[in-house]
Amino acid sequence: MVVYAGQGDAHRSLSLLWRTPGAEPAPRTGRSGPKPGLNVDSIVSAGIAVADSQGMAALSMRAVGERLGRTAMALYTYVPGKAELLDLMHDRALAELPAESDGDGDWRAAVTAWAEALHACYLRHPWMLQVSQARPVLGPAELAAMEGLLRALRPAGLPARRLRGAVGALWQFVRGMAGVAAEARDAATATGVADADWWTARSAQLAELAPDFADRFPLLTALERSGDPDPQARDREGFRSGLAVLLDGIAAPG
Amino acid sequence: MVVYAGQGDAHRSLSLLWRTPGAEPAPRTGRSGPKPGLNVDSIVSAGIAVADSQGMAALSMRAVGERLGRTAMALYTYVPGKAELLDLMHDRALAELPAESDGDGDWRAAVTAWAEALHACYLRHPWMLQVSQARPVLGPAELAAMEGLLRALRPAGLPARRLRGAVGALWQFVRGMAGVAAEARDAATATGVADADWWTARSAQLAELAPDFADRFPLLTALERSGDPDPQARDREGFRSGLAVLLDGIAAPG
DNA sequence: ATTGGTAACCTTATGCCATAAAGAGTTACC
């Protein structure tokens, strides 16, 4: 039901993470033994494929190995362990983000594009949201994403202090909103119940368990009632309006 | 190293979550069999104690049972499974938040107080950050916390749409920042290396692996250099200035 | 051409984990 974090050997993760992408094949002179049948890249790809299709819970060394026609243990030749593999998968997925944000001068558009790209990436790979954010792995793609955000924000001309705050707030916002959206989607596919119905059932149960709900949580009740009944529309709206708050805060004199 | 989410039986979790707190003892008439030696509350407390002291990775049914002088299986009499126990633990921890935010009229102060309380709660129970946010369990304490935030925000007079955005952004911001702070602390205690030294080591390794770091990530490099070298101070500052951006955005006309 | 070294890979084993199933022990009511 949950994913723990922070056990990986950060040192070994970092080494693997920062190996220049093409340099995998290695010198290949003076080496004996059978040719390597696998390599780190293909293992990472297999891991992503498993996690994308079956979800984080199904990501096991055995499952990854099987997808490559090997046993689980064969992977340990290339990768120190599962935690490090997850770090590699995470950074590889972040590498899908576009390198350039193209808004010329219009930083609001550029930041919005960045946020939407990251959001979409999280939705393509929802297991990323279960990789603890409480462990900065500092892979090249993660840092590039950060740099991209800074580039987009540059025209806003924020002082360093405020810039740090804005970056943190933006990143966490996108991640959090993606989590909610991903779960809504999963609930729909996993249970075969549409989003709206799922929420209806949950609300009905809540109303039964806590008949005084509206009295205990008047503001929450009012806010719920005022929104779009379609959860998906509500998520989209929440993303847009939350981002608007953030952008307005960045634009404010401070 | 990671925590998966979303397997729990939401229906059974909700029932347990919303049982009125004092009503545990139950009617106790017409019931035969030995008196229950445990109860849900004590199991939840034991679970929190284990997770607080040993971390999420050490939270097993056996560990919780042992703390209560029972076997793992004894817990299943009271709790459907581990996923549901985790839901209960999460909501119990959130119940530590103060019921009232006291800023009269000054919504900035009230929201700040709310954010700091939630942040502190996450730091007291860092395992909460590994409970997937992508699964709204809708326990009473979680809803009360949400209601509290809405109460604090009320004087700002936001329209519903923008209010939803602000709430989402604030919550995700606090959660994300707490995650970073918690990890910094864990790295210090787990490895016996102080925060600053840990970051120094990581930076040194990065510099070795990516000698062109400053060229590839100029903005990031500049931002890092401009900050306080003490990571703890940096976290505090990041929290304050990020929150300032959010509050300014909320105050902006939109 | 043979042989020794070694890298890659596999098998086996260990010790976790959640939890299903079944039964032993305990208590309260009839």
Next chain:
DNA sequence: GGTAACTCTTTATGGCATAAGGTTACCAAT
């Protein structure tokens, strides 16, 4: 005293990551 209800333990199943050590296939030097 009997019985039904209840708690708790034992045992078993099938998963997991991974440590340890054995096996194979290839290369290079002899």
